[in-house]
Amino acid sequence: MNxxxxxxxxxMNRDAISRLLERRGFTLLLAADGEEGVRLCRETRPDLxxxxxxxxxxxxxxxTRRIKADPVTSHIPVVALTARALTSDREAxxxxxxxxxxxxxxxxxxLVDKIRRLTGDPEAP
Incomplete structure (x- = not known):
């Protein structure tokens, strides 16, 4: 399903990233903040x-901590997608x-390669 x-x-980032991934065949659900993201993750159970x-x-x-602490969503892979490029940010x-x-x-x-690897779907768009 992807x-x-x-x-x-x-x-602008949300629009650009979602359009790029939709063109690759993915279905996108969008959240504008952390609270909405946690709620939508629990309600929709996306693949990633x-x-x-x-x-x-x-x-x-x-x-992310909340998603991973919830038994309903803990299995869903989370990829940090950020402008923060410091080693300390990556570690955090x-x-x-x-x-x-x-x-x-x-x-x-x-990014698509990471999505494929984390969802276990080599045929992902």
Whole structure:
């Protein structure tokens, strides 16, 4: 099915990333903040979550911790998708429960490869 939940507060980034992935055949669900992302993840159970780390309200670190702590959503892979490129940010993302880490601007080929690997679907779009 390849449904991806994109949690991104920047409207331009959300629009650009979702359009790129939709053109590759993925179905996108969109959330503008951490609270909405956690709620939509629980309600829709996507195949993967792309999580911005610098979100208003609860940030992407806390949203990921909540997703991973919930037995309903703990199995869903979370990829930190962020402009934060420091080693400490990467380490903090993994410590929060992220399964992978990628930086903006998005390299679509690399991101799709990560999605395929994490969802176990080599035929993903």
């Amino acid at each position: 449904r991806i939940l994109l949690v991104e507060d920047n409207e 979550v792309l999580m911005d780390l610098g979100l208003p309200g609860i940030d992407g670190f806390e949203a 993302a993994f410590a929060a429960g992220c399964d992978d880490y990628d930086t903006k601007p998005v390299d679509l080929g690399r």
